[in-house]
Amino acid sequence: MDQSKEQRILNTVSYNAIKGNPESVLDCIDKYCSKSEWAMNVGDEKGLILDKIVEETNPSVVLELGTYCGYSAIRIARLLKPKARLLTIEFNPEFASIAKEIIEIAGVNDKVTILEGHSEDIIPQLKKKYEVEKLDFVFLDHWKERYAPDTILLEECGLLRKGSVLLADNIIYPGAPEFIKYIRNNKHFECTTFLSHLEYMKVEDAMEKAVYLGPE
Ligand SMILES: Cn1ncc2cc([C@H](O)c3cccc(CNC(=O)c4cc(-c5ccc(F)cc5)cc(O)c4O)c3)ccc21
Numbered sequence: 324m325d326q327s328k329e330q331r332i333l334n335t336v337s338y339n340a341i342k343g344n345p346e347s348v349l350d351c352i353d354k355y356c357s358k359s360e361w362a363m364n365v366g367d368e369k370g371l372i373l374d375k376i377v378e379e380t381n382p383s384v385v386l387e388l389g390t391y392c393g394y395s396a397i398r399i400a401r402l403l404k405p406k407a408r409l410l411t412i413e414f415n416p417e418f419a420s421i422a423k424e425i426i427e428i429a430g431v432n433d434k435v436t437i438l439e440g441h442s443e444d445i446i447p448q449l450k451k452k453y454e455v456e457k458l459d460f461v462f463l464d465h466w467k468e469r470y471a472p473d474t475i476l477l478e479e480c481g482l483l484r485k486g487s488v489l490l491a492d493n494i495i496y497p498g499a500p501e502f503i504k505y506i507r508n509n510k511h512f513e514c515t516t517f518l519s520h521l522e523y524m525k526v527e528d529a530m531e532k533a534v535y536l537g538p539e
């Protein structure tokens with residue numbers, strides 16, 4: 324059976340990237356996906372916005388929803404301080420296994436744990452099973468209709484604290500209208516929109532940053 328696009332991305336990283344060098348893995352994926360096959364990585368343009376917000380937040384515990392090939396997990400993990408860690412949830416076993424290999428090639432596997440399953444099943448386990456107290460940073464990049472329900476679930480599970488930062492990809496394209504409706508009129512969140520473009524395309528897209536203000 325012929326290979327998947329994600330397998331081809333792993334091949335090009337394995338062949339061309341410098342082992343242990345996260346920047347070279349990111350560049351390799353961006354080159355391949357802009358020249359050969361488009362793929363839904365956050366990409367280099369929105370990636371720079373992600374970098375800045377991660378650096379400003381300097382998080383100790385990060386949750387990512389939607390690992391895919393591990394591009395944004397590597398992007399975030401490479402900026403984390405020594406003891407900090409990133410948990411990333413992926414339900415698709417092929418994506419999870421490819422992401423694991425790409426994350427190892429990047430050399431950030433000591434900071435990253437891939438949790439296999441659906442976000443709605445794993446989020447309620449984070450405190451007891453994965454010893455998470457509070458989340459400092461959450462990157463939402465999974466199914467767009469799950470952004471709002473999973474944000475509510477994070478609150479309900481007591482995983483957000485005053486100042487927790489949520490960053491959501493694709494709020495223009497493909498769009499996450501229910502999430503935007505929920506988060507922007509919500510007095511518990513302070514929102515900012517970062518205009519950019521869809522990865523590797525001239526199409527407009529944006530990311531939404533939402534800072535949790537606390538339960539009161
Ligand atoms: C519940 N749960 N828990 C964990 C978990 C993990 C996943 C997977 O990682 C997964 C699989 C398929 C799709 C996504 C969402 N991503 C997108 O749909 C997307 C699309 C485009 C785009 C843009 C233009 C196009 F023409 C086509 C697609 C650009 C983007 O940046 C995207 O993020 C995520 C799914 C549900 C999950």
Ligand SMILES: [Mg+2]
Nearest residue numbers: 363464492493
């Ligand atoms: Mg995305």
